[in-house]
């Protein structure tokens with residue numbers, strides 16, 4: 001895991017950046033794009049979509065994941081998250097939980113406005129996570 005400058009721009013990074021252009025974020029003015037890659041190599045994209053009732057907003061990562069799940073996908077290798085910030089923007093807590101639920105071994109690529117990439121994993125971002133195994137012990 002680490003940081004690097006993405007020169008060639010793999011498809012997953014290009015698609016995360018493109019998805020960001022569809023962001024509907026007039027309240028926060030904070031655009032996010034995500035691209036989720038299945039183990040078979042297919043990519044599902046998402047952007048954040050805000051509501052005038054702010055709490056109904058959904059993040060880019062969950063849009064991408066729920067699109068993929070709704071299409072019957074279940075095996076995921078990587079998710080890229082792109083923002084217009086100099087800092088790397090990691091997934092929020094709610095998205096980390098959803099990623100753990102559906103892709104506990106997924107790699108996470110953070111793409112900033114300078115085209116730099118930081119690689120991490122959901123296991124590093126959400127250690128000691130709650131998951132479905134705890135529900136079976138009741």
Ligand code: THU
Nearest residue numbers: 028030032048059060090091092
């Ligand atoms: N947002 C995401 O889409 N993903 C994240 O991981 C962090 C936050 C969105 C939600 C909201 O539309 C805006 O960014 C500001 O919180």
